Every structure is written in structure tokens, then in C-alpha cells.
């Protein structure tokens with residue numbers, strides 16, 4: 406994890422350890438040069454509406470749709486009750502967003518898939534090192550230990566340590582695009598405003614690759630204290646192969662929408678209801694193998710943001726595609 410050290414300290418001074426490494430990176434990023442602004446690809450119609458009632462939502466146990474042969478799942482359109490009144494300040498107010506049906510990758514993009522784009526000379530290679538503006542030497546050293554580039558045994562793991570432009574280039578290569586933030590939330594939460602992709606049951610090591618005891622101990626060895634996502638130990642100190650946690654599927658069959666790697670979206674980071682935006686900052690979703698904030702960090706409405714130029718070892722992406 407990139408952060409730790411100075412980043413962790415920075416986040417703590419904000420009065421919260423929310424998304425500490427990412428928030429810290431954002432703070433540090435503000436000291437560096439601003440990256441190119443993102444284009445505005447979100448095609449959502451925004452309508453303010455009262456918060457939906459979510460208390461009746463229960464954990465889902467029904468079989469989830471299987472990915473198609475092209476590795477994507479279909480996500481229904483309609484009104485998304487975006488955000489959460491139970492989450493962080495940037496998840497409020499809950500507001501309605503109209504979205505069109507679309508397809509989204511069932512899994513995060515793997516190293517193997519990304520390398521095919523590199524071999525085709527459409528993508529630049531993923532980095533073996535983390536980077537963000539103002540990064541410290543210790544951030545660089547600890548964060549780079551979990552970049553997957555150049556590790557043969559991780560070809561089925563998500564590509565990480567790629568910036569936003571690299572993610573966009575890959576999706577273009579695949580005939581796709583990054584999902585907008587509303588689309589990502591729809592794909593993770595379905596139509597019932599559930600807390601997590603699988604329902605409302607708390608995270609566990611059978612549902613996602615989060616920060617279990619293996620992660621807590623790793624950071625303890627590095628001199629840092631992090632809060633576990635769940636009790637017990639999972640098998641993955643860093644990323645895991647994509648699509649491993651079938652029980653954690655979203656209502657549409659999308660996997661790892663919670664945990665493994667945070668995911669780039671197409672959207673600039675804006676306060677709801679999309680009135681005030683931070684130019685050059687991109688909205689991230691899903692939480693990752695590293696979360697300082699425990700279970701809350703992998704909620705489907707949780708958000709974070711970083712400079713578009715960041716390359717993080719707990720940050721990857723998946724692609725989406727419009728229908729028709």
C-alpha cells in the first residue's frame with residue numbers, strides 16, 4: 406500500500422481513516438501538478454429524489470446469472486437510487502439517476518488480457534511501481550511490492566498499477582469503455598439499494614478478497630496498523646485471481662465488485678448530485694484487497710477519488726459497453 410506512513414497520517418488528520426491510502430494519495434496529489442482533465446462520458450440524467458427505503462433488503466441467496474461467452478453480463482436500465490444516507494458525506498444525498506441498460510465485464514481486467522493489448526501496441530505496459538504526485542520513498546517501496554506486472558504467476562490476477570488513461574486505452578482496444586459511476590453502482594447494487602453486491606450480510610472471507618488477518622499482519626510487519634475487512638484470514642495478501650468469489654456476485658453476476666482491486670470509473674469525482682466536481686480527480690469504486698476502514702470500505706455506495714495519473718497496487722478496472 407502506497408500510502409501508509411505519510412499518507413496514513415494525512416488521512417488521520419482529517420479526523421477519519423476513511424480510505425486512508427487513497428485519501429492520502431489525493432492529498433499528496435494536490436501538491437503536485439494537475440493531470441489532464443477527464444472527458445465527460447457519463448450520459449446520465451440526474452433527478453433529485455427522496456432517499457429510498459432500504460431496510461427491507463436482505464442478503465440474496467439465489468443463483469446469479471453466469472457471464473456470457475464474451476465475459477460480460479447484462480445490467481438493466483431504469484432509475485438508480487444513487488448513494489447512501491448511511492455512508493460517508495460524499496454518498497449524500499441519495500438521488501435518482503436514469504440509466505440505459507448496458508453490458509459490463511463480469512470480472513476485473515486481468516494481466517493476461519491487458520498484456521494482449523500491450524502486444525498489439527495499443528496499450529503501454531502496466532507499471533511495476535506505484536506512482537502518484539508527491540509520493541514518498543516509503544510509499545513507493547511498500548506500494549510497489551504488490552504491482553502485478555512481470556509476475557507470471559499473476560496472469561489471472563487483475564492488472565494494477567495502471568493510470569486512468571491506460572485503463573481507458575485498454576477498454577477502447579476491447580471495443581468497450583469504462584463504466585460511468587452510476588453504471589458501476591447499478592451493476593453492483595441492482596435495483597434494491599443493497600449495501601453490498603451480494604446483499605446486506607456483512608463481508609466475509611468467502612465473499613471477497615479484502616483485508617483479512619493476512620493483510621493486517623503484513624502491514625503490521627511494515628510498521629502500520631490497518632483495520633480488517635472481516636474476521637479471520639483469507640488466502641491473499643495482495644490481489645487474488647479474478648472471479649474467485651462466486652458467492653460475492655452482484656445481482657447481475659458481476660464478480661469482485663467488492664474487494665480485490667478498486668476500480669477506475671469513467672466519471673470525474675463530483676459531489677452529489679453532480680454539482681461540484683474536482684477537475685482531474687476520478688471516482689473510484691468497490692474497495693480493494695487493502696482497506697483501512699474495515700467493512701465499510703467495500704460497500705457498493707462507497708466512493709473515493711484520486712488523480713487520473715495515479716498508479717496503485719490496489720487499483721484496477723473493468724470495462725462496460727453500451728447496447729445498440
Ligand SMILES: [Ca+2]
Nearest residue numbers: 615617639641
Ligand atoms: Ca486478502
Ligand SMILES: [Ca+2]
Nearest residue numbers: 661664666691
Ligand atoms: Ca473490485
